[in-house]
Amino acid sequence: MVLTWGIPSESPIRRLLDELDVLEQPYVAVSQRHFAETDLNLTIDAVGNLGGTLTYQGQTYPLAEISGVYLRLVDDEVLPEFQRLPVDDPLRMHTRRLIQHLSVWSEWAGCRLVNSMPAMASNNSKPYQAQFIQQHGFLTPDTLITNNPDRVMDFCERHHNRVIYKSISGVRSIVQAWNPRTDAEKLALIRHCPVQFQEQVDGFDVRVHVIGELVLATRITAQATDYRYALHQTGESATLAPYELEADVAASCVSLSKALGLNFSGIDLRISPTGEVYCFEVNPCPAYTYYESYTSQPIAAWLAEYLSGHDNYYRRVWNV
Amino acid sequence: MLLILCHLHDVDAAWLCQRLQQADPDMPVLIVSMDELLFAREVTHTLGRVGNDFSITLQNGRRIEKNDVSVVINRLYHLDPVVWKQTDPRQYQYVSQEINALYLSLLHTLEAARLYNPPTPVSLGGRHLVLAEWQLLAVRAGLPISPDWPPPEDTQFVVPAIPDVRVLVLDGQLLGSIPPGITAEACLTLARQSEANLLELHFLQQDAAYVFVGATVFPTFHHYGDELIHLLINRMSNGSDLGYTERIAHPAFA
Numbered sequence: 001m002v003l004t005w006g007i008p009s010e011s012p013i014r015r016l017l018d019e020l021d022v023l024e025q026p027y028v029a030v031s032q033r034h035f036a037e038t039d040l041n042l043t044i045d046a047v048g049n050l051g052g053t054l055t056y057q058g059q060t061y062p063l064a065e066i067s068g069v070y071l072r073l074v075d076d077e078v079l080p081e082f083q084r085l086p087v088d089d090p091l092r093m094h095t096r097r098l099i100q101h102l103s104v105w106s107e108w109a110g111c112r113l114v115n116s117m118p119a120m121a122s123n124n125s126k127p128y129q130a131q132f133i134q135q136h137g138f139l140t141p142d143t144l145i146t147n148n149p150d151r152v153m154d155f156c157e158r159h160h161n162r163v164i165y166k167s168i169s170g171v172r173s174i175v176q177a178w179n180p181r182t183d184a185e186k187l188a189l190i191r192h193c194p195v196q197f198q199e200q201v202d203g204f205d206v207r208v209h210v211i212g213e214l215v216l217a218t219r220i221t222a223q224a225t226d227y228r229y230a231l232h233q234t235g236e237s238a239t240l241a242p243y244e245l246e247a248d249v250a251a252s253c254v255s256l257s258k259a260l261g262l263n264f265s266g267i268d269l270r271i272s273p274t275g276e277v278y279c280f281e282v283n284p285c286p287a288y289t290y291y292e293s294y295t296s297q298p299i300a301a302w303l304a305e306y307l308s309g310h311d312n313y314y315r316r317v318w319n320v
Numbered sequence: 321m322l323l324i325l326c327h328l329h330d331v332d333a334a335w336l337c338q339r340l341q342q343a344d345p346d347m348p349v350l351i352v353s354m355d356e357l358l359f360a361r362e363v364t365h366t367l368g369r370v371g372n373d374f375s376i377t378l379q380n381g382r383r384i385e386k387n388d389v390s391v392v393i394n395r396l397y398h399l400d401p402v403v404w405k406q407t408d409p410r411q412y413q414y415v416s417q418e419i420n421a422l423y424l425s426l427l428h429t430l431e432a433a434r435l436y437n438p439p440t441p442v443s444l445g446g447r448h449l450v451l452a453e454w455q456l457l458a459v460r461a462g463l464p465i466s467p468d469w470p471p472p473e474d475t476q477f478v479v480p481a482i483p484d485v486r487v488l489v490l491d492g493q494l495l496g497s498i499p500p501g502i503t504a505e506a507c508l509t510l511a512r513q514s515e516a517n518l519l520e521l522h523f524l525q526q527d528a529a530y531v532f533v534g535a536t537v538f539p540t541f542h543h544y545g546d547e548l549i550h551l552l553i554n555r556m557s558n559g560s561d562l563g564y565t566e567r568i569a570h571p572a573f574a
Contacts, residue, residue, distance in 0.1 A: 042452075042469075042470055043469075044456060044459055044469055046459070047459065047460065048456055048457075048459035048460035050456070100450055100452070101452075101470065103450075104450065104452050104453050104456065104470070107453070108453070108456055108457075118440070118441070118442050121440075121441035121442045122441045123441075124417070124420075124421055124424070124441045125420075125421035125422070125424040125425050125441060126421070126425075127365065127367055127421070127422070127425035128421070128424045128425040128428050128441060130367055130425075131367070131372060131425065131428055131429070134367075134372075139369070140367060140368070141368075142366075142367075142368040142369070143366060143367040143368060144364070144365075144366055145363075145364070145365040145366070145422055145425075146362070146363065146364040146365070147360075147362060147363055147364075148362045148364060151364055167414075167418060168418045168421040168422050168425075169414075169417035169418050169420070169421035170417070170421070171414055171417055171418070192415075193401075193404075193415045193418055193419070194363055194365075194418070194419070194422055
């Protein structure tokens with residue numbers, strides 16, 4: 001049985017459930033909004049094997065029957081049902097305990113897990129993640145993080161002002177191109193909070209979804225600095241199409257994802273005009289339906305096969 | 321240089337710094353607080369084809385370069401840019417995330433062997449497990465725990481501030497007296513399984529037996545006295561542990 005936990009109406013969960021239906025695989029889809037009707041009771045035996053039960057909307061499921069878990073959690077604080085609770089309502093404590101138990105069980109029970117909560121934290125720091133990226137054979141753009149405006153000016157000069165800046169942390173930010181005329185005036189502000197600058201890399205974008213040992217790549221064509229905001233930045237939407245990765249690049253994507261502890265990831269590559277492969281970021285909780293909707297690539301289907309341990313997944317891995 | 325990063329109230333970090341300097345006045349030891357990092361005159365961190373690097377210049381002019389650092393003992397759990405609390409809460413939260421992300425990456429440029437209590441993306445303060453996880457791993461390592469697992473979230477009812485017995489695992493070596501009924505191998509296994517190179521294990525006496533109650537990557541250093549100081553000086557001077565094979569054992573321990 002596969003367990004999903006999040007908001008089932010969100011498209012990544014909805015698409016996964018659709019594909020589990022196609023495979024006729026059993027699942028339980030826990031909605032975070034129904035925290036009052038959800039409980040997890042955990043047990044351990046003498047050697048530390050985890051067991052227990054999940055109770056959801058009046059039904060009880062032995063945790064031993066769950067072999068795959070897909071987590072797409074939102075912050076409890078944004079749930080309307082949670083917001084309405086008085087600050088001292090015991091349900092608040094119950095909800096916190098529920099997520100903590102979910103984290104402990106999913107981390108250590110040994111299920112196929114998409115994805116481990118601590119592993120999902122790796123993109124809380126882009127330069128930290130970049131160091132893993134480098135170790136797996138990808139190039140990363142020349143990067144400077146500093147609170148010294150003079151160093152930024154030198155960096156921009158060295159890169160002929162072809163520089164972008166973006167957040168260091170996992171805070172979602174729109175990548176901005178450096179404008180020497182208007183941005184130089186604002187540089188003094190970085191004294192108060194260091195900022196990340198990167199050389200601009202030419203080429204086309206490829207989003208790689210890694211599912212266990214498998215990869216599906218999508219080529220994105222856009223004129224924008226950040227293709228996610230192409231329409232806003234350039235007035236033209238990005239175009240997406242399936243893309244065939246070189247075998248060694250695909251293997252590097254799988255090993256990078258594994259090194260970060262991710263069984264499912266969205267890796268952002270840029271292939272330069274000379275064929276060099278840069279990697280910008282690994283998304284640990286990819287909103288894959290955006291890519292699927294443009295290309296009809298079977299991301300949800302392969303994810304469903306992976307999580308349910310379906311024979312099809314292993315056939316694809318072994319190419320039989 | 322042995323660099324100790326800590327918060328202002330960290331008396332054990334101050335104790336460690338003082339005792340290391342007393343034990344070996346020639347050994348460069350620098351203690352830097354969270355506030356000094358937050359108000360650093362300059363912090364620069366670079367990543368690129370020529371390698372990953374950092375340098376920090378404190379307000380007193382002291383410069384810390386990556387290549388000058390032999391060992392870091394990380395006692396930071398979070399960098400809190402308190403001055404930003406005067407601004408919009410979203411701004412404060414943004415700056416807080418940015419600065420913690422920067423120092424996570426900056427410290428990660430040091431090889432694992434040079435970093436005690438390496439920060440993780442979950443916490444700048446290193447391996448962060450909830451009590452239920454520590455106890456789960458303890459059982460898997462062969463340590464006895466109280467039968468009421470998982471423990472309640474409000475730990476003050478199950479874990480007293482001062483345990484009956486504590487032992488320290490530093491780089492696979494055990495310091496402190498192991499309580500009866502507990503094996504050294506189980507303590508070492510727990511540290512290994514939790515991927516912590518600096519871990520203090522806490523035990524409580526329940527009836528006639530001792531049970532494991534929790535662990536921390538922020539040990540009470542003073543509890544281990546000279547044994548810890550000698551071990552750290554040995555680590556600093558024995559190059560093989562740090563990848564500097566040209567260094568030989570410190571004269572005091574050769």
